Amino acid sequence: MNHLRPIKQLPTHEVENMPPYIGNQDLWKGDKNLRDAVNREGAAWAEKKLSDFGQLMGSTEMFDHAEKANKNPPELKAFDQYGNRINYIDYHPSYHHLLRAAINNEVPSFAWKHNKEGSQVAHMALTYMFNQVEGGVMCPMAMTYSVIPALRHNQQLEDQWLPKVLSNQYDDRDIPIDQKVGATIGMFMTEKQGGSDVRANSTRAKPVSSNVGNGSDYLLTGHKYFCSAPMCDAFLVLANTDVGLSCFLVPRWMPNGERNSFFIQRLKEKLGNKSNASSEIELDDTFGTMIGEEGKGIKTILDMVIGNRIYCAVSSASLMRQAIVQVQHHVSHRSAFQRRLIDQPLMRNVIADMVLESEAALNLSLRVARAVDNQNSNEDERSFARISTAISKYWITKRAPYLVFEALECHGGPGYIEESIMPRLYREAPLNSIWEGSGNVMCLDVLRALQRDKNALPSLFRELASAKGSNKNFDESFSHLKETLQDPIDLEIEARLLTEKMACLIQASIFIKSGEEEKISAFCNSRLGPRWSGAFGTLPTDTSFEYIMGGI
Numbered sequence: 432m433n434h435l436r437p438i439k440q441l442p443t444h445e446v447e448n449m450p451p452y453i454g455n456q457d458l459w460k461g462d463k464n465l466r467d468a469v470n471r472e473g474a475a476w477a478e479k480k481l482s483d484f485g486q487l488m489g490s491t492e493m494f495d496h497a498e499k500a501n502k503n504p505p506e507l508k509a510f511d512q513y514g515n516r517i518n519y520i521d522y523h524p525s526y527h528h529l530l531r532a533a534i535n536n537e538v539p540s541f542a543w544k545h546n547k548e549g550s551q552v553a554h555m556a557l558t559y560m561f562n563q564v565e566g567g568v569m570c571p572m573a574m575t576y577s578v579i580p581a582l583r584h585n586q587q588l589e590d591q592w593l594p595k596v597l598s599n600q601y602d603d604r605d606i607p608i609d610q611k612v613g614a615t616i617g618m619f620m621t622e623k624q625g626g627s628d629v630r631a632n633s634t635r636a637k638p639v640s641s642n643v644g645n646g647s648d649y650l651l652t653g654h655k656y657f658c659s660a661p662m663c664d665a666f667l668v669l670a671n672t673d674v675g676l677s678c679f680l681v682p683r684w685m686p687n688g689e690r691n692s693f694f695i696q697r698l699k700e701k702l703g704n705k706s707n708a709s710s711e712i713e714l715d716d717t718f719g720t721m722i723g724e725e726g727k728g729i730k731t732i733l734d735m736v737i738g739n740r741i742y743c744a745v746s747s748a749s750l751m752r753q754a755i756v757q758v759q760h761h762v763s764h765r766s767a768f769q770r771r772l773i774d775q776p777l778m779r780n781v782i783a784d785m786v787l788e789s790e791a792a793l794n795l796s797l798r799v800a801r802a803v804d805n806q807n808s809n810e811d812e813r814s815f816a817r818i819s820t821a822i823s824k825y826w827i828t829k830r831a832p833y834l835v836f837e838a839l840e841c842h843g844g845p846g847y848i849e850e851s852i853m854p855r856l857y858r859e860a861p862l863n864s865i866w867e868g869s870g871n872v873m874c875l876d877v878l879r880a881l882q883r884d885k886n887a888l889p890s891l892f893r894e895l896a897s898a899k900g901s902n903k904n905f906d907e908s909f910s911h912l913k914e915t916l917q918d919p920i921d922l923e924i925e926a927r928l929l930t931e932k933m934a935c936l937i938q939a940s941i942f943i944k945s946g947e948e949e950k951i952s953a954f955c956n957s958r959l960g961p962r963w964s965g966a967f968g969t970l971p972t973d974t975s976f977e978y979i980m981g982g983i
């Protein structure tokens with residue numbers, strides 16, 4: 432709608448000092464930091480793919496579909512007209528269009544299909560571009576990407592599901608898996624009495640026959656309180672056997688060709704993420720096949736959760752980026768007090784500060800993706816991937832809502848109006864910090880990584896040490912982190928501060944290694960300096976604002 436040519440001459444006044452419609456964006460060519468980060472982290476070979484995708488996703492057509500998919504949220508059709516239970520979710524055609532675009536372009540499958548160095552990095556770059564347009568579709572895409580390592584816990588299920596999950600054909604038909612050309616997979620862990628604390632799950636699983644354990648069939652009974660993308664073809668579900676909490680693959684359709692007996696009770700009315708359905712589900716003798724070791728369900732499903740956490744980090748970086756693109760457009764075309772907003776000294780500080788944050792967020796996400804790429808061949812990278820996943824999930828998702836809010840405020844009144852994309856970005860922003868482990872849980876996970884993996888801290892320190900010697904604030908902050916970690920008393924109380932410090936130090940180290948002096952000093956002398964308040968627009972006066980904003 433926004434791209435319809437407006438009438439500027441109205442009966443009482445002429446519309447002036449208002450920005451033109453932003454139009455097509457090129458999410459790859461227009462984003463130098465993304466291109467640099469992809470090169471730095473070893474995925475330059477994927478440039479053609481990323482370039483084509485950036486152009487496709489940044490088109491006004493895609494943004495229009497995203498708007499429609501969010502303004503027309505999915506509806507639950509629990510029953511057909513004859514009272515049969517069908518559990519059907521009716522999505523707007525624009526949602527299907529976006530999901531098809533994601534699957535056709537390998538958003539959930541790229542990393543696994545091009546299994547070479549840099550493939551996880553390229554994959555996250557695809558996610559980063561897609562999520563700037565629409566976050567709801569990314570939920571089933573994240574889960575479908577992340578389920579692969581968990582599927583590997585059972586050869587038979589892997590053989591059956593992998594080819595469908597890796598297919599780049601979108602198949603939205605609600606039919607048995609053997610008749611489908613492509614599939615998506617979701618995840619049900621959370622119950623009313625416990626989300627973070629999944630050990631509180633009360634859903635029970637009883638074996639169908641005397642066969643028990645990995646690969647055996649069970650019937651599950653209980654409830655699941657948050658079940659996103661319930662139209663998926665299967666779900667990894669946690670339930671208790673006599674041995675303990677175990678993981679099951681629950682398909683929509685049973686192997687005998689009948690509809691599986693689970694009941695979508697309602698769709699939640701959410702703050703944001705409107706295009707994506709999130710539901711409550713009753714399981715009543717629901718068919719499922721155990722995947723992974725009996726009693727080790729959390730370990731099995733964690734393989735999926737970890738992928739989702741990286742997704743959360745990169746998706747939040749992506750929301751920041753789109754917020755900045757919007758704000759830069761606005762302040763370049765809007766004047767107040769005889770000067771363009773972008774030329775106002777205080778606004779320049781706010782925007783440069785946000786650009787820095789957004790770039791640091793993407794840089795960190797892609798560094799984590801590279802560690803995931805390398806983790807099977809390099810022990811240091813494995814340890815670094817483990818701890819930096821939690822660090823980045825905490826810090827990037829924590830900064831995104833605040834940055835999006837500031838970007839919204841930079842628009843003044845029009846940023847608060849629903850025709851603008853800003854309210855949608857704003858409502859989307861807190862979610863990545865809640866699901867897949869909320870803020871405190873992520874910080875506690877950082878401590879857990881330190882305790883359980885003796886190489887976690889050395890790998891982090893080696894990463895930081897390689898950037899020592901070029902900025903005083905960086906060096907002092909690094910020394911201070913080391914001192915704090917030597918004294919384990921009160922680590923839990925301080926876990927947020929520690930995790931934030933680790934995140935900012937890694938982000939700073941990436942700037943240092945990339946050698947852009949202007950960004951190094953602005954980042955280190957704010958985030959790692961003594962006067963940082965956390966608010967945007969507080970960079971030191973000697974900052975090269977122009978240089979940093981040039982990265983937009």
Ligand SMILES: Cc1cc2nc3c(=O)[nH]c(=O)nc-3n(C[C@H](O)[C@H](O)[C@H](O)COP(=O)(O)OP(=O)(O)OC[C@H]3O[C@@H](n4cnc5c(N)ncnc54)[C@H](O)[C@@H]3O)c2cc1C
Nearest residue numbers: 618619620621625626627657658659866867869870871872
């Ligand atoms: C839109 C949406 C979609 C979702 N989709 C799914 C889905 O598809 N599948 C699924 O399984 N789940 C899903 N979830 C659930 C989500 O993963 C949980 O809400 C989340 O893990 C938090 O669990 P909880 O809601 O039970 O909160 P709680 O566990 O009660 O946590 C509440 C707060 O307490 C904090 N906290 C918890 N433990 C500690 C501690 N030891 N120390 C200090 N603080 C602590 C947490 O950080 C959090 O801030 C979804 C949630 C949302 C909002």
